[in-house]
Amino acid sequence: MAERRTIEVGALARVEGEGALHVAIEDGAVAELRLDIYEPPRFFEAFLRGRSVTELPDLVARICGICPVAYQMSTVHALESAFQVEVHPQVRALRRLYYAGEWLESHLLHMMFLAAPDYLGLDDGIAVARDHRAEVERALRLRALGNRILVLLGGRPVNPVGVCIGGFHRAPSRQELADLGDELRRARGEAEALLHWFRGLPVPVRPQPLELVALRHADEYPMNEGRVVSSDGLDAVAHEFDQAFEEHQVPHSTALHSRIRGRGAYLVGPLARVWLNRERLSPTARAALDSLGSRFAQPDPAASVFARGIEVLEAIDEAIRVIDAYEPPPPPPGWSPRAATGHGATEAPRGLLYISVTSDARGEVEEIRIVPPTAQNQACIEQDLRGLVPTVLDRPHDETRRACESAIRDYDPCISCSVHFLDLTVERRSPCGCG
Amino acid sequence: MRVRVIGVGTPHGDDAAGLALAARLQAAGLPEGVRVVSCQRPGVDLPDVLAGADAAVLVDAMRSGRAPGSVARLAPDALPLLRSVSSHGLGVANGLALAEALGRRPRRLALVGIEGVGGEGDALSPEVRGALDVAAVLVRSLVDELLADAASGRD
Numbered sequence: 001m002a003e004r005r006t007i008e009v010g011a012l013a014r015v016e017g018e019g020a021l022h023v024a025i026e027d028g029a030v031a032e033l034r035l036d037i038y039e040p041p042r043f044f045e046a047f048l049r050g051r052s053v054t055e056l057p058d059l060v061a062r063i064c065g066i067c068p069v070a071y072q073m074s075t076v077h078a079l080e081s082a083f084q085v086e087v088h089p090q091v092r093a094l095r096r097l098y099y100a101g102e103w104l105e106s107h108l109l110h111m112m113f114l115a116a117p118d119y120l121g122l123d124d125g126i127a128v129a130r131d132h133r134a135e136v137e138r139a140l141r142l143r144a145l146g147n148r149i150l151v152l153l154g155g156r157p158v159n160p161v162g163v164c165i166g167g168f169h170r171a172p173s174r175q176e177l178a179d180l181g182d183e184l185r186r187a188r189g190e191a192e193a194l195l196h197w198f199r200g201l202p203v204p205v206r207p208q209p210l211e212l213v214a215l216r217h218a219d220e221y222p223m224n225e226g227r228v229v230s231s232d233g234l235d236a237v238a239h240e241f242d243q244a245f246e247e248h249q250v251p252h253s254t255a256l257h258s259r260i261r262g263r264g265a266y267l268v269g270p271l272a273r274v275w276l277n278r279e280r281l282s283p284t285a286r287a288a289l290d291s292l293g294s295r296f297a298q299p300d301p302a303a304s305v306f307a308r309g310i311e312v313l314e315a316i317d318e319a320i321r322v323i324d325a326y327e328p329p330p331p332p333p334g335w336s337p338r339a340a341t342g343h344g345a346t347e348a349p350r351g352l353l354y355i356s357v358t359s360d361a362r363g364e365v366e367e368i369r370i371v372p373p374t375a376q377n378q379a380c381i382e383q384d385l386r387g388l389v390p391t392v393l394d395r396p397h398d399e400t401r402r403a404c405e406s407a408i409r410d411y412d413p414c415i416s417c418s419v420h421f422l423d424l425t426v427e428r429r430s431p432c433g434c435g
Numbered sequence: 436m437r438v439r440v441i442g443v444g445t446p447h448g449d450d451a452a453g454l455a456l457a458a459r460l461q462a463a464g465l466p467e468g469v470r471v472v473s474c475q476r477p478g479v480d481l482p483d484v485l486a487g488a489d490a491a492v493l494v495d496a497m498r499s500g501r502a503p504g505s506v507a508r509l510a511p512d513a514l515p516l517l518r519s520v521s522s523h524g525l526g527v528a529n530g531l532a533l534a535e536a537l538g539r540r541p542r543r544l545a546l547v548g549i550e551g552v553g554g555e556g557d558a559l560s561p562e563v564r565g566a567l568d569v570a571a572v573l574v575r576s577l578v579d580e581l582l583a584d585a586a587s588g589r590d
Contacts (some may be wrong), residue, residue, distance in 0.1 A: 136537065
C-alpha cells in the first residue's frame with residue numbers, strides 16, 4: 001500500500017508578504033507541491049487605468065516598500081519609449097546610482113537579516129546581531145549608504161517621489177555626491193569583509209539545471225538597460241517580452257506564474273545577473289566572483305547569497321564611478337503625450353521587472369502591465385523544492401521544514417510585489433499512521 | 436546627556452503621525468542636547484537612529500482600540516500596539532530588539548502612541564491632526580523628565 005505523507009508550512013517567516021508551502025509525499029516521492037500565494041490581489045494594474053502618466057512614477061513606487069526604485073525605473077523607461085523622450089547621459093548615470101542605492105539596501109537586508117539566520121541555525125536577525133555583532137554593524141553601515149542614496153535622489157526612503165519622466169525633480173549638487181563618494185570608497189573594504197564572512201558560513205549547495213534570465217548590456221553591468229537574454233540562448237528586447245514569455249494562472253497563487261514559451265520555468269535575480277554578465281562586473285566584484293569559483297561552476301539557487309554579496313561590491317563601485325564623473329544635468333526635457341505603448345525592463349534587486357504602459361493621446365493610462373520578478377520565479381521555486389524535498393525527507397520534521405523554508409528564502413521572494421508570502425505545511429500522510 | 440526624540444512612521448495616512456510630530460517639534464525647537472529625528476524604516480534603522488543616545492522618546496501611530504486621536508504613554512510591553520505596516524515584519528519591536536542586541540538601546544526609553552484611524556492618501560485624519568498638539572506637550576514633558584532624571588542622577 002502506498003505511503004503518503006504531507007508537509008505543511010502554514011506561514012513562512014522572513015519573506016515579504018503572505019504565502020505557504022504544501023508538500024504531499026507518496027512512497028518517498030513528491031506527489032504534490034504547491035507554493036501557495038494567498039496574498040490578496042492588489043489590483044494595481046486596474047486602478048492605475050485612467051490616471052495621468054505623470055502620476056505613475058509616484059504611484060508605482062507604492063507597490064513595494066523594498067524595491068520602489070525598480071517600479072519607478074521600469075515605468076519611466078516604458079513612458080519615455082512611448083513618448084520618445086531623450087534622456088540626458090547624466091540622468092542615465094544618476095538612475096544607475098539610484099538603482100545601486102536600492103540594491104545595497106535590499107541585498108544587505110536579505111543577506112544579514114533574512115538569509116544569515118538560516119546558515120547559523122538562529123531564529124532571526126536579532127539573534128545574529130547578538131552573536132555576530134561586528135558583522136551586523138558592518139551590514140548596517142553599508143545599508144545606510146544605500147539609504148542615503150535613495151533619500152538624495154528619491155526625497156525619502158519609503159515611497160520615494162523624486163523621479164519624473166525624463167529625469168529627477170531635483171538633481172543633487174556635486175558637493176552632495178562628493179561626500180557620499182568618499183564614504184563609498186571607504187565602504188568597499190567593508191563589503192569585501194562581509195562577503196568573506198558569508199563564505200565561511202555553511203551555505204547549502206544545491207546545483208541544478210536552470211534557465212537563467214537577465215538583462216545584458218553591451219558594456220555595463222545591467223540595471224536599467226540591455227537586451228533580455230537567457231543561459232539557453234533567448235535574446236530579445238523589452239517590447240518582445242510577450243513573444244518570449246507567457247504568464248498563466250494557477251489555482252494556488254494570486255500571482256501569475258511565468259514560463260519561457262515552449263520551454264518552462266526560469267530564474268531571474270542576482271544569480272542570473274552575475275551568471276550572464278560576469279565579464280561586465282567591476283574589477284573588485286569580478287575578483288570576488290573569481291574567489292568564489294566553485295560556487296559558480298553550475299547554477300545553484302543556494303549561491304544567490306554570494307551573488308548578492310558580489311552585487312553589493314558592484315553597486316558600490318558603480319556608485320563611485322557615477323559620482324566621480326558627475327555634472328548636474330539640465331532640467332528634464334519637455335515632452336508631449338501621444339497614443340502609444342511603451343515597454344520597460346530593468347533589473348530590480350530580485351530580478352527582471354517588466355512593465356508596459358499604453359497611454360492615450362491626452363496622457364491617461366489606458367493599460368498597464370506589471371510582471372514582477374517574484375511572480376516570474378514561482379515556477380522555478382516549486383521546481384527547486386521538488387528536487388530538494390526527497391533529499392531531506394529522512395531528517396526530523398522540523399529540519400525538513402527548515403530546509404524547505406531556507407530554499408525558498410534563497411530567492412528572496414517579495415510576495416507583496418508578486419501580489420505577498422509564506423506558511424509552509426509539510427504533510428506526511430501514511431496509512432500506517434507513522435507519518 | 437544626549438536625548439533623541441524619534442518620530443516613527445511612513446508617509447501613509449495616519450501612519451505618518453510620528454513623522455508629523457517630529458516635524459512639529461523640530462520647528463518648535465527643543466532644549467540643548469535634544470535631537471529630533473524621523474525614522475521611516477524602524478525595523479532596521481532604529482539602531483542607527485539610537486546610536487550614541489543616552490535617552491530617547493519614540494513616537495509612533497498605534498492601534499490599541501482607544502478612541503481615534505488618543506495620545507498615550509505606553510509601557511514597553513505595549514510595543515505590539517505600535518502600528519507595524521513594515522515589510523518582512525520588521526517593525527519598532529524588531530528595531531528596538533536589534534538595537535538592544537547591538538548595545539544601542541538607551542537605558543531610558545519612553546514610548547508614545549497616537550491612535551490612528553486611517554487617513555486618506557498622504558493626509559492625516561482630522562482626529563490625528565487634532566491630537567498633535569497634545570502629543571507635542573506630552574513629548575516635551577517626557578523630555579524634561581528625562582533631562583531632570585539625568586541631572587539628579589536618578590535612573
